[in-house]
Amino acid sequence: MLTITGTLYYRAPEMFSGGGYNEKVDIWSTGITIYKLITGRTPFESEYHSKTINNIMSAELTFPPAFDRYSPSLRNLVAKMLKKDPKERPSALDCLRDMWFYSTGNSYPHNLMLN
Numbered sequence: 001m002l003t004i005t006g007t008l009y010y011r012a013p014e015m016f017s018g019g020g021y022n023e024k025v026d027i028w029s030t031g032i033t034i035y036k037l038i039t040g041r042t043p044f045e046s047e048y049h050s051k052t053i054n055n056i057m058s059a060e061l062t063f064p065p066a067f068d069r070y071s072p073s074l075r076n077l078v079a080k081m082l083k084k085d086p087k088e089r090p091s092a093l094d095c096l097r098d099m100w101f102y103s104t105g106n107s108y109p110h111n112l113m114l115n
Helices: 022-041 048-059 067-071 072-081 092-096 099-103 112-115
Strands: none
Touching: 022 067, 022 072, 022 092, 072 099
């Protein structure tokens, strides 16, 4: 895809490079949403749009103390979802199979084992 859509703070880095993107932008946006639900803000936002874009493209992901109240496996999942390189991000199925879902006490969805 080549069309730029979505709210700036939730856009994946590859959306700014002009080379197209795939479903991994949705993994990024979901990671941003989880981060915001925990901290109240998105991880790369700035007062200025140009700085926000620069942060999305190159700033290191950091986790504020708010994440300390949650399991390390949730932090690890979010970190994987927010990898700058889309090839390094998990698929949606990989996210559902992540250790964090087990640590919440949920049973493993048997139909996910088939894929």
